[in-house]
Each structure stands twice: as structure tokens, then as C-alpha cells.
Amino acid sequence: MSDYPSEEFNTAKKLLRKFCETHRQNKSIDIFSSYTELFKSGTFNNAETAELLFTIEDDTYNYLFDRDINIFCEDMKYDTLLNIFSGSGRLVKQLAHLGISRKFKTIYNIDSSREMIEFEKKFLHEDNTKFVCQNFFDIETSVYQYNAAVCHCGLRYVDKYEYDKFLKKLLVMKRDNFAKSIITEINDEIIGEIIRILDIEKIKFTHIRRLYHMQRNTTLYLSLKYYEDDKTFRELVSNISTQSKKHTGDILKEISGFKTSDMHIIIF
Numbered sequence: 001m002s003d004y005p006s007e008e009f010n011t012a013k014k015l016l017r018k019f020c021e022t023h024r025q026n027k028s029i030d031i032f033s034s035y036t037e038l039f040k041s042g043t044f045n046n047a048e049t050a051e052l053l054f055t056i057e058d059d060t061y062n063y064l065f066d067r068d069i070n071i072f073c074e075d076m077k078y079d080t081l082l083n084i085f086s087g088s089g090r091l092v093k094q095l096a097h098l099g100i101s102r103k104f105k106t107i108y109n110i111d112s113s114r115e116m117i118e119f120e121k122k123f124l125h126e127d128n129t130k131f132v133c134q135n136f137f138d139i140e141t142s143v144y145q146y147n148a149a150v151c152h153c154g155l156r157y158v159d160k161y162e163y164d165k166f167l168k169k170l171l172v173m174k175r176d177n178f179a180k181s182i183i184t185e186i187n188d189e190i191i192g193e194i195i196r197i198l199d200i201e202k203i204k205f206t207h208i209r210r211l212y213h214m215q216r217n218t219t220l221y222l223s224l225k226y227y228e229d230d231k232t233f234r235e236l237v238s239n240i241s242t243q244s245k246k247h248t249g250d251i252l253k254e255i256s257g258f259k260t261s262d263m264h265i266i267i268f
């Protein structure tokens, strides 16, 4: 097959190599769960991989401020948005693409990683977008008069024992600002824990649960179809197959990140 999109194919190869490196560095983890590790390393202090992931289409960025969410945030004034754990900045990038980011007077992207902040700055040039390189747990809440805070798939980077601290910080900010907080997660366990804490704190919240066809790696998925054409690529997959005793088909599916999944959105 000669007409495969070579750029996508190269992306897939790079991503797969990174996957193998991550796996080699940490032999104790299961190869399949280590894929999650790759995604962690992807935006955690690693601009190179963030750049790679950036080329991948991710549906989850489209719905965060869509009609359903706005129904629950009817009173939300588009004033100041705190984008907590902003990572590679993809959320704001997508909000800009959808024409939503300019509705906000100010957007603060908050991330503790200097590398990720520098990475975001390269493509987020709107006057209303500011960058704060700080640990969320250390930020002085009174500085920010905001009316919406969003943490999109960021909680998986927080130690489970700190969810409580995380939520309490948001709750103080909410009380001081009458703000809305939006937390999203795919992981059922994480969201269960968040709901448990909100219940204990007697905080009213809205839980939206939707089935999503996660095409997180659409680009990668496409290119994987052509993996037969590349020897190195095939060898990498074959090595993983031997090590993990899994079929190559399963590995390809796993690497592609092509999944159907529930996405939870909690608004309070």
C-alpha cells in the first residue's frame, strides 16, 4: 500500500517507540497499564510527547462547553476561567477553535510544569489567555476572581489522598467567587471518590455521564491500519506481543486508544 498518510504513520511510530521506552524504564508495570503511563508522561513535563499527542484528535475537548454543559451553567458569566492542570493547553486550543475562548475576559492556564507552560505559550497567543506556572495547591485563591474553573482529565495526576484537599480548595474558591467548577474524568474510580467527598461535604452537584466513542488517537488509529507496510513498526509490535503474551491485534487496538468509554462531568 503506497498511499498511506506518512505523517500520521510517523506519528504512530514515534508514539509506539515512546511506549516501548516507557515500558522498558519501568519493568514492574503491566505493559497494558503502562500505556496509561505513556499518556501521563505525554503531558507530564514532556513537551516532545505533548507535541505528538497534539496531532491526535480527541473528541473530549469538544463537549466541555457544549449545549448540555451550558444548560447546567446557565447563569455562568463568561468572565474568568481557571483552567486547572492545563497540561499541553489543548482544551483552550479547542475552545479557541470553537469560538468559545474569546467569550471569556480572562483565561488562566494553571500548571505546575514549566515545560508545559512554555509549550502552551507557543500556540496560545490570545490577549485574554494568561499562564500561571504554579502548583494548584499553592495558589493564592483570593487573587483570582473567577466564575468558572475547569479541570479536564487532570485528577488522575493527583494522589488519591489529595482529592479531598483538591476539592476543598475548589470549594473555598467557589464560596468566595460564587463560581462553577467543572471536573471531568473517564476513570470511574476517581469520579466515585469525588462524588463521595462532595456528598460528605453536602455539596450539591450535577453529574453528567455520557457514552463516548473515544477516538483519542484517531490519527494513530488510522496509521496503525498501515502498520503492515513498515518493518520497524511491525518489529516493535511483535516485541511487545512476545513480552506481554498478547496478540498483536489486541496490542494494536490498545495502542490506538480507540475505545468506547464513559466520560463523567461533575459540575458544582
Ligand SMILES: C[S@@+](CC[C@H](N)C(=O)[O-])C[C@H]1O[C@@H](n2cnc3c(N)ncnc32)[C@H](O)[C@@H]1O
Binding pocket: 043, 044, 045, 084, 085, 086, 087, 088, 089, 090, 091, 110, 111, 112, 113, 116, 134, 135, 136, 137, 151, 152, 153, 154, 157, 158
Ligand atoms: C494531562 S494534563 C491534564 C489534561 C489537560 N487538562 C488537557 O486538557 O489537556 C495534566 C497536567 O497537570 C499538571 N499538574 C499535575 N499536578 C499539578 C498540580 N498539583 N498543580 C498544577 N498542575 C499540576 C501536570 O504538569 C500536567 O501538565
